[in-house]
Structure formats: C-alpha cells, structure tokens
C-alpha cells in the first residue's frame with residue numbers, strides 16, 4: 001500500500017487502501033454485497049466483537065476483523081481511508097445521506113441542555129434538524145448570519161455567562177448565499193471559551209467547496225461533514241454523507257451510526273470510490289464553466305446581484321483567499337423583480353435541469369425560497385438574506401457555450 005504522505009490525493013484515489021491480490025487481482029475493489037462475515041473460529045469472532053465494542057484496544061497495526069455490514073464492510077473501509085486523504089484526516093465515516101452524517105455528528109457531541117451556534121443560512125434539512133428536531137430533546141440552536149460579522153456575534157454569545165455552547169456549526173460557503181465565515185477566527189474563539197471538560201467543537205459542512213477547494217481540518221476545524229450526494233458522488237445517482245476528523249471525535253459518531261444503522265450500503269460505497277477518481281477534474285471543469293457563467297450574468301440588466309466567491313465584498317474576498325483554493329461552481333443570483341420573474345427563468349431553461357441538489361455533472365437550477373429552503377419561516381429567511389428573487393445554479397461539465405446560451409435565452413424572457 002502506498003504511503004499517504006508521498007502522493008497527491010488525485011493519485012491516491014486510484015488505489016489507496018486496496019490490495020488487488022486480496023481480491024483475485026481485480027484492479028478495482030469488488031462490491032462486497034454481503035450482510036455478514038464468517039469467522040475462522042469462535043475465538044476470532046469473540047475478539048472482533050471485543051474490538052468493535054471497545055472492550056479491548058487494538059494491538060499496534062492490527063486491523064479489526066469484519067463482522068456485519070452495519071458495523072464494517074470492505075467497500076466502506078477502503079472508501080473511508082480514501083476520503084480521509086483529502087483533508088489529511090485521521091479517519092472518516094460514510095453515511096446513508098448527508099443528513100444522516102450531520103444529525104449523527106450533532107447528537108454524538110451535544111447533550112440535552114446544551115446549545116449549537118450555527119450559521120444561517122444552512123441547507124434546509126440542517127435548519128430543520130437544528131430548529132425543530134433538536135429542541136424535542138432539550139437542545140437548542142442559536143442562529144447567527146453567515147459571513148463577515150459572524151465571528152463578532154459568536155464572541156458576544158460566548159461571553160454570556162452560562163451560554164451552554166458545545167458546538168459551532170458552520171456552512172462555508174453558506175447554501176445558498178455563498179457567504180463565507182472565517183474558520184480560523186471561529187476556532188480561536190472555540191478554544192478560548194471551551195474548557196477541557198466542556199470543549200466547544202468546530203464542525204464545518206464542507207459540501208460546497210470540498211474536498212478539492214477547501215479542507216477545514218487542515219485549517220484546524222475539529223470535524224468536517226459532507227453531503228457526499230453532491231461533488232463527491234458527482235453524478236446525481238446516489239445519496240450519501242461523510243464525516244472526517246480525528247479518531248477520538250469520530251468514535252462517538254461511529255457508535256451512533258452502528259446503533260442508528262444509517263451507514264451507506266456497500267454498493268453506494270463502491271460508486272463513491274468510482275466517483276473519487278474524477279472528483280478533481282470534475283470540480284475544476286465545473287469551476288471553469290461557472291466562472292464564464294458569472295461573467296455572462298454580470299452583463300445582464302435583469303440580474304441584480306451575483307453571489308459568487310470573488311464577487312462579494314473585500315472582507316468576504318479576504319476570507320475566501322485565506323481558506324479556499326478555488327471559487328467552486330455554485331452560483332446564486334437575484335433577478336430583478338421577485339418570485340414571478342424567477343419562475344419565468346426556471347420555466348424557460350431547455351438544457352439546464354429544474355431540480356434541487358448540486359455538484360453533479362449536469363447543470364441544475366432551482367429557487368431556494370420555495371424549494372430547498374422553503375421550510376424556513378419568512379423571518380428566518382429574511383435573517384438569512386434569501387428572497388423570492390434568488391435563483392441558485394449548480395454548474396455542470398456540459399460545454400460551457402451551451403449552458404450560457406440556454407441561460408441567456410431564459411433570462412431574456414424577463415426583459
């Protein structure tokens with residue numbers, strides 16, 4: 001097996017963590033479609049369980065044995081080793097969806113009576129979980145607008161006595177506004193206000209830029225979470241999620257996954273390994289297309305504002321330059337008018353697909369206020385700067401001239 005440190009992630013995605021000669025020489029890992037694994041003898045079975053349930057520590061270099069696909073499976077294990085490479089993480093866990101990864105992470109690290117401080121906007125499902133599901137178990141969420149002023153407001157919150165904050169949950173760039181939040185300054189506040197007994201964990205949803213253009217763990221974040229449905233999967237043909245971080249912080253999340261049973265299936269794991277081979281070239285091509293589309297949008301009279309890294313204000317620019325190596329391929333823009341004008345554009349595209357989700361090879365267009373973020377209250381939407389005029393584009397890898405032509409003719413319908 002090659003050593004992680006010597007090669008680039010793009011190279012490691014072709015074979016890292018897999019020995020063909022354990023599988024008849026197959027160059028690609030087979031799909032291990034099995035629910036359970038045979039033990040060589042009873043003693044071996046007993047030992048595997050002792051390791052899995054934490055009754056014994058692994059010997060140095062020991063690989064825990066395979067037991068049952070809710071606990072471990074070769075496709076997920078190889079995939080988890082490969083995913084970890086991107087952020088130089090100690091380990092990773094793959095889930096049946098991004099929401100499974102996010103909810104398990106929060107439930108593993110926050111207890112009744114404690115608080116999560118989160119950026120707003122965040123993905124609609126995350127907003128729902130934090131604002132509607134968590135309070136049922138006595139946990140609360142304090143929302144602060146994503147972007148340049150987040151850190152100052154976070155500091156004020158942490159200065160309040162008995163704040164109860166155990167997690168700072170950040171989506172950067174935020175979905176759908178593309179507002180960026182300064183991770184290093186957040187980390188500094190988490191460390192200063194957390195204690196050894198009551199640490200404050202910094203958790204980052206890295207779905208928009210990761211794993212290629214942003215690596216929060218390298219910037220000091222405790223845990224990153226992903227909807228692997230998006231760029232990591234990249235073909236809009238699966239739903240999955242992932243969590244990356246140190247073993248110590250992922251162990252309680254792994255316990256949740258074992259008991260909730262929200263791990264990904266072996267076939268999903270296999271599809272994700274296929275996708276990781278091309279994630280770099282896909283994301284770079286999507287970004288190149290997005291940049292050309294941003295230039296076209298800026299020339300349109302009917303487009304009031306474009307939300308894209310590098311197109312925001314100076315402070316946003318500074319944060320983006322400090323923590324990202326690219327601009328990505330999610331563009332939001334406000335159309336002059338409101339929902340009616342936005343809908344006219346959505347109903348006029350011919351090649352772009354009118355669908356939610358993002359990060360796939362095809363260009364998708366949607367209306368956050370009535371689709372992905374529609375379960376936010378009007379006040380929460382206003383707080384998060386999402387309006388009826390906003391349209392979100394996830395740019396694909398089609399020929400850029402065709403996407404531009406399609407969008408241009410759709411935009412002309414509102415002139």
Ligand SMILES: Cc1ncc(COP(=O)(O)O)c(C=O)c1O
Pocket residue numbers: 097098099100123125126171175205207208226227228229230239240241357358
């Ligand atoms: C930023 C972000 N995080 C998390 C999710 C949830 O992921 P999933 O749909 O895989 O559960 C999404 C879904 O759109 C998302 O956009």
